[in-house]
Amino acid sequence: MTASVSRSLLPLAGGITGVLVFGLAYACGAPPFGKERGEIKAAAVCGxxxxxxxxxDALREVLPDKSTYVFDDAITDARTDDMDFSYETSCFVDGDGKQLVVATVEMLQYDNADDWRKDVVEELVPASSVKPFVAADMAVASREIAALYVPCVRRGLGRHLSVVVQLKEPGKGDDEELRQGLITLAQNTALFAHQRAKCDAPSKVTQ
Structure with a gap:
């Protein structure tokens, strides 16, 4: 009698195991449940x-896997001539309806670069999370953010470009891979802004 009951339970146990495997595959996004990663085309990336x-390439390194990526780009305040002391741009990267990256540039002026870091960077991430790298008048980065304080206008108060690239949802890379990807994005953004904003002070940024 006992053996008969045990044999009858075998199909049930097998069914439970199958359900568990099915559920685990679904939760992990394994085929056939996983979404194919959307293509990040250079032509579609924010100018x-x-x-x-x-x-x-940098976005492919830092972004999480999403089936679609959408780029929203804007130059909201273009510097028109040497007498204009304003410049502002933004780029938003969404994936499957979630905001993944925010990249902004704004012309600002602080008495020193430390004040910029405290006012701009430390409003977004803890000071202890970022490490400096060599670029501009100040540059810091972590796995969540890369920011540069870039010289722009020589005369007067010596206005700078505040460049910030923030990763809202990280990809699968390790901390250093994410940090390096964000540094690349921030440096590329800074070089574009420096030219577009008609800056005459050396940027101190290289690719």
Whole structure:
């Protein structure tokens, strides 16, 4: 009698195992449940991110897998001449309806670069999370953000471009891979802005 009951339970156990495997595959996004990653085409990347091919490669490194990516680009305040002291751009990258990256540039002026870092960078991430890298008058980055304080206008108060690229939802890379990808995006963005804003002070940014 006992053996008969055990044999009758075998199909049930097999069914439970099948359900568990099915559920695990679904949760992990394994085939056939996983979404194919959408293509990030250089031509579709925000123009304000600078080098389209370089920025597209960097985005592929830092972005999480999504089936579609949408880019929203705008130069909201273009600097028209040498007497104009305003410049502002934004680029938003969405994936499957979620905001993934925000990249902004704004012409600002602080008494020193430390004030810029405290006012701009530390409003977004803790000071302890970022490490400096060599670029502009100040540059810091982490796995979540890369920001540069870029010289722009020589005369007067010496206005700068505040360049910030923030990753809202990270991809699968390790911390250093994400940090380097964001640095590339921020540097490309800074070089584009420096030229587009008609800056006459050396940017101190290289690719």
């Amino acid at each position: 304000t991110l600078g080098s389209s091919s370089g920025s597209a």
